[in-house]
Amino acid sequence: MFTRQIESLIRKKINKGKAIIVTGPRQVGKTTLIKTILKDKDYLLLNGDDPHTKQLLTNPGIEELKNIIGKKKYVFIDEAQRIENIGITLKLITDEMKQVQLLVSGSSSFELNNITNEPLTGRKWEYRLLPLSWKEIEDERGFIKAMQQLPQRLLYGMYPDVLNNKGDEVEVLRHLSGSYLYKDILAITGIRKPDLLERLLRALALQLGNEVSYNELSQLLHTDKNTISSYINLLQKTFVIFVLESYSRNQRNEIKFGKKIYFHDVGIRNAIIGNFNPIDSRTDKGALFENFIICERKKKLEYSRSLNSSYFWRTKLQQEVDYVEDNGVKISGFEIKWLATKNVKTPTAFANTYKAKIKLVDSKNLREFIL
Numbered sequence: 001m002f003t004r005q006i007e008s009l010i011r012k013k014i015n016k017g018k019a020i021i022v023t024g025p026r027q028v029g030k031t032t033l034i035k036t037i038l039k040d041k042d043y044l045l046l047n048g049d050d051p052h053t054k055q056l057l058t059n060p061g062i063e064e065l066k067n068i069i070g071k072k073k074y075v076f077i078d079e080a081q082r083i084e085n086i087g088i089t090l091k092l093i094t095d096e097m098k099q100v101q102l103l104v105s106g107s108s109s110f111e112l113n114n115i116t117n118e119p120l121t122g123r124k125w126e127y128r129l130l131p132l133s134w135k136e137i138e139d140e141r142g143f144i145k146a147m148q149q150l151p152q153r154l155l156y157g158m159y160p161d162v163l164n165n166k167g168d169e170v171e172v173l174r175h176l177s178g179s180y181l182y183k184d185i186l187a188i189t190g191i192r193k194p195d196l197l198e199r200l201l202r203a204l205a206l207q208l209g210n211e212v213s214y215n216e217l218s219q220l221l222h223t224d225k226n227t228i229s230s231y232i233n234l235l236q237k238t239f240v241i242f243v244l245e246s247y248s249r250n251q252r253n254e255i256k257f258g259k260k261i262y263f264h265d266v267g268i269r270n271a272i273i274g275n276f277n278p279i280d281s282r283t284d285k286g287a288l289f290e291n292f293i294i295c296e297r298k299k300k301l302e303y304s305r306s307l308n309s310s311y312f313w314r315t316k317l318q319q320e321v322d323y324v325e326d327n328g329v330k331i332s333g334f335e336i337k338w339l340a341t342k343n344v345k346t347p348t349a350f351a352n353t354y355k356a357k358i359k360l361v362d363s364k365n366l367r368e369f370i371l
Helices: 007-013 031-036 052-056 060-067 086-096 109-113 133-139 143-148 152-158 169-176 180-187 196-208 214-221 223-235 267-272 285-303 348-355
Strands: 020-022 043-045 074-078 101-106 122-129 241-246 259-263 309-314 322-324 331-336 360-363
Touching: 007 020, 007 031, 020 031, 020 086, 031 074, 031 101, 043 052, 043 060, 060 086, 074 086, 086 101, 101 360, 109 196, 122 223, 133 285, 143 152, 152 169, 152 267, 152 285, 152 360, 169 267, 180 196, 196 214, 196 223, 196 259, 214 223, 214 259, 241 285, 259 267, 259 285, 267 360, 285 309, 285 322, 285 331, 331 348
Parallel strands: 020 101, 020 122, 043 074, 074 101, 241 309, 331 360
Antiparallel strands: 241 259, 309 322, 322 331
16 A cells, blocks of 8 residues: 655644644545544544435534544544535534544545635645555555556656556556546536537647647637636646646747646546557657646646746747746756767756756656656
């Protein structure tokens, strides 16, 4: 069983007077994580998937909540996004039942609806759980085995169910990448035509590693630019993709409004285009590795609670730095290559303009960047 990086962070917040909220994509292990943390405690589990529980927790009064919770000191509300007005219910428990430690899991619907933002302002510790990180895999399986499996991770990604079902990775990913992937979008936003979402995801998957133009996407998919922008925003909030903006301080030749879009899991990306060919035979292995490394770096920043900002950099003359990080004091650049050669060139314009070092990240030294 994989030990999740945020487990120790959450344990430190137990009984500190605030609700603990764990959000993230479906099937990344939120329920397993919270049950692991509570396994030695006498806790009450309330599952938002259960119709009776859902009814009980929809707009209850404080006395009703006291009857439901009884003498339990720990309460876990799973799939909380399914319960109407759950934010108000969580606020009541947190404010009126100080002896209760409340733990809540929710999928991306929390992000879409801002379910807890206003009711629980100042009353919660919030954590985001993503697919397994490289550190979590290495801690469980060891450095040598993790590195041996790197080509598989580039093909099949990091979802727990994928790693736990060796030999059935493609079947698992086909399920995850089907309508299940954007179930929350369809349920919450009222979108009833998933075909556009599917075509947009495929277009983004095929443009991996390249700068993305919303105008070009709108022409390709025969819809307007605003719809493309709206759908991409929804796909970000449901943890399917993330966007890197171009870095610029208004230097004349810099691309100022560019965007590159990556997937939170490369296995999902490969399932969308139906390509699980071995790494060595692929023309997109460089883009896959770039996506994988940036994704793992983003997990590192997320779990360390870092405030560093992530970008890419490009000029109109096509000089480019794959990944740029700004910590508010200094700027660092990184070139990402699957197999680096001695002739890898880095743009001196970036280094000179921002007094920044550009480091090379490849399959041999990736641990220095993502651990």
